Amino acid sequence: MNRRPQSAQAMVEFLIIIPVLILLIFGAAQAALIYSAKNGLNYATFQAARLGAMNHAQYSDMRRGLTRGMYPMFSQYPQQDRMQHTASEVDNFILITRISPDQASFGAFAEASDALGVDAIPNDNLMFRSTQQSPVSIQDANLLKIRVQYCMRLIVPMVEHILSSASRFNADQTVGSFSEVSKLSADYSSVCAARNGFIITSEATVRMQSAAINDADYCSTGARMRCP
Template sequence: MKSSKYYRGQAMIEFVIIIPVLLLLIFGAVQIAFIYSAKTTLNYATFQAARVAANNNATYSAMRRGLIRGMAPLFTNSSALNSVQEDIAAGIDSGGSRRDAVSEVDNYTRIIRINPSSSMIDLTGFGQVTADGTVALPNDNLMYRPSNFTVDDVNIQDANLLKIRVQYCYKLMVPLVNRIIGSLSELNNLKEPDSYHKHHTVNDPRFADANRAEVNSAAGATATYEELCGNRANGNEGFVIFAEATVRMQSPAYAEDSDEEFEAYMCDGHRMACP
């Protein structure tokens, strides 16, 4: 039997081998928990954006306002309303050193209006010119409007279902694993937007896959990783997450945004895409 001196330092060697793996697992679990929290918040924020837009002509400025409201909890830690407002103001005034919902929405999100499509709002589709000269998708007397006339196989009743998708580049903050997870997200979003999920077809027997194929086909302006996360200080420390929401329009959907400050971003293909 060998002497115990041959086993001296064995525990230390085993510890040195296992500690990097253990740290990666612990840090990875923490980072995944943060991503899950961000995804849950984005789900709610996307619904907020759709709900605000449904009452405000499906414009970019309305969706942006709803997104900022929904995303604010990620960047504030106060319980009192006045303190929350101070947190938001501090973030905006920090010049980028402190993250806030406004800068995150303006720089790291893309809104895709899947339905109604641009062709539905256009004058060659269902669009009509309003009293103020704006081209809009009618929202009144829907039950009396003819349903046999369709645009992109959709009648005017279904065209008034507002469906949006929001992509968000979430900043990974846990060291060691942030670059690993970010690189995986970058790899997953390297393809051109219109080539996503080409193996899914509308004839797929699984409803979820058929729906996903339709969504990806309509949302041809989905942002790549570089487009969405390229502005981060370290480009591979972002993780692309997305959420979708569908609500019924409560106002006519406009082809243009009436807000002078944000009208240039309406369907510009960068902040907002309108297939």
């Protein structure tokens, strides 16, 4: 009996299936790396919010917290170069959005502070202050909430182009389609610059431990922070 037709059919099926199988394996590997990076970013975002809450919600201190928190994510680099690389990632591929307190809260509650020399949202005696909302209460204005968007570099071949294109489409559609969400998100090019990466996002909320100072002037200079 001639078995050549059956053998040829098996080869054709193999050639059709193997690229899909390889793509699935590579995709699973990259997904595991993204999951690990998301966990690391969650920790780093909390560290950024914690330091920001203790230091008047200033970007420089939130950046310091992010750098500390993301340091373990780059253990593949030599120890003497790891901190420099982490700082470079934070400065070039991280965008912080200060969701709360927003500009309206500063306009409603900020007052002159002799100790700080600038206007700040009071952080003392909150339980005795009015709970009137204007547009939120002063108690809610003392919640520091930040959103951190990180453009993660994709290293697995083949799937990097697919995932970076999907991330670009998702980021641009989110900003373009929903006005409220666009205040809290940024388009792909704002986060990733020239990198073909995948945007991962994390949020953290911490009660302010110091009087919040409006960092809007710093936001307007093109730094890696947005102040809706």
